[in-house]
Amino acid sequence: xxxxxxxxxxxxxxxxxxxxxxxxxxxxxxxxxxxxxxxxxxxxxxxxxxxxxxxxxxxxxxxxxxxxxxxxxxxxxxxxxxxxxxxxxxxxxxxxxxxxxxxxxxxxxxxxxxx
Amino acid sequence: xxxxxxxxxxxxxxxxxxxxxxxxxxxxxxxxxxxxxxxxxxxxxxxxxxxxxxxxxxxxxxxxxxxxxxxxxxxxxxxxxxxxxxxxxxxxxxxxxxxxxxxxxxxxxxxxxx
Numbered sequence: 326x327x328x329x330x331x332x333x334x335x336x337x338x339x340x341x342x343x344x345x346x347x348x349x350x351x352x353x354x355x356x357x358x359x360x361x362x363x364x365x366x367x368x369x370x371x372x373x374x375x376x377x378x379x380x381x382x383x384x385x386x387x388x389x390x391x392x393x394x395x396x397x398x399x400x401x402x403x404x405x406x407x408x409x410x411x412x413x414x415x416x417x418x419x420x421x422x423x424x425x426x427x428x429x430x431x432x433x434x435x436x437x438x439x440x
Numbered sequence: 441x442x443x444x445x446x447x448x449x450x451x452x453x454x455x456x457x458x459x460x461x462x463x464x465x466x467x468x469x470x471x472x473x474x475x476x477x478x479x480x481x482x483x484x485x486x487x488x489x490x491x492x493x494x495x496x497x498x499x500x501x502x503x504x505x506x507x508x509x510x511x512x513x514x515x516x517x518x519x520x521x522x523x524x525x526x527x528x529x530x531x532x533x534x535x536x537x538x539x540x541x542x543x544x545x546x547x548x549x550x551x552x553x554x
Contacts, residue, residue, distance in 0.1 A: 331482070357541060368444070368531055368545030369483070414482060418540045426471055426540025427496060430482040 328352050329417050331431025338405055339439050346400045346434045348415035353396070355417040359428070360389065360400050363412045372413075373400075405438045412436070442466075444534050444546035452552045453522055461517045461549045465534030472515050473543060474499075474507060477529040486530075489515060490538050522553045 331348045338344045348358075356377060361369035375382045375389045375398065382389045386403040402409055412435050416428040445464045453459050465472050474486040485499040489509045500506070504522075509515040519526055529550050533543040 329482075357539075359541075359543075361545075366547070368533075368547045370545065371542065374541070416483075426473070426490075426535065426538055426543075427485050427488055427499075428473075428475075428483070428540060428543065429485065430475075432482045433480075 328355075328429050329415060329431045331415050331434060333434060334432065335435040335437070337437045337439065340406060342405050342438070344402050344405055344409075344436055344438070346413050346415070346436070347397065348399065348431050349395075349397045350417050351396065352417070352419060354419045354421075355429075356420040357418040358389070358391065358398050359416050359418075360387070361414045361416065361430075363414065363433075369414060402436075405436075407438050407440050410436055410438050444532055444544055446530075446532050446546040446549050448549060449547065450550045450552075452554065454554050455524060456521055458518065458520045459522055459551065461519075461530050461551070463515045463517070463532030463534075463546060465513060465515070465532070466536075466544055467513075469534035469536050469544075470512060471535040471538050471540070471543075472509060473533045473535075473540075474515070474517050475531045475533065477531055477548070479528070483531060486517070519551075522551075524553050527551055527553045 359374035360372045363369040373384045388401040391398045415431040472489040475483040488496040504520045507517045529548040531548045533545045
């Protein structure tokens with residue numbers, strides 16, 4: 326059962342564009358939502374994360390928007406650059422219990438930013 | 441070291457053989473996670489260690505998979521009698537916090553089972 330659904334699977338934008346990647350979750354016990362960036366041959370790297378009591382969080386050119394009632398959250402990349410071309414994963418963590426800390430990941434979005 | 445390291449970076453094995461994958465977490469990180477990433481797929485949780493104990497093994501796909509952690513540091517993931525469907529990138533992450541926040545990932549071990 327996939328608990329975090331991510332879309333689109335791939336995305337192509339021009340330099341300066343604002344790619345948007347969306348995620349939806351089912352489990353209301355999730356309480357922490359990070360985004361990871363992965364370059365080929367590398368492990369994922371934490372980009373930005375949000376808690377469900379916050380509707381928006383910005384770090385540099387990266388913004389997370391969170392809609393708790395819709396159980397959806399999204400990543401926006403402002404002024405995208407070719408160096409942002411990577412695979413992006415959303416994830417969610419369920420609070421408490423022996424699974425504390427375990428992340429459930431979306432399927433990933435391959436982003437290509439053309440010069 | 442400065443980050444999470446994993447070895448080997450690549451492993452090619454024949455079906456039926458056993459393999460061991462190693463993870464060296466960031467020094468002082470008590471929480472350690474193993475994930476599996478199949479081609480074109482997201483990351484799938486395998487097992488979580490807090491110190492040397494594994495409170496959550498729920499993601500291990502079968503009893504052919506096992507993992508241990510010693511000295512609160514190095515962890516080894518062992519796959520016995522490997523199958524072709526075990527081919528994937530195995531990723532290790534560590535965190536200073538048992539809450540799962542700020543997980544730092546290693547580069548992974550790419551396992552290919554022929």
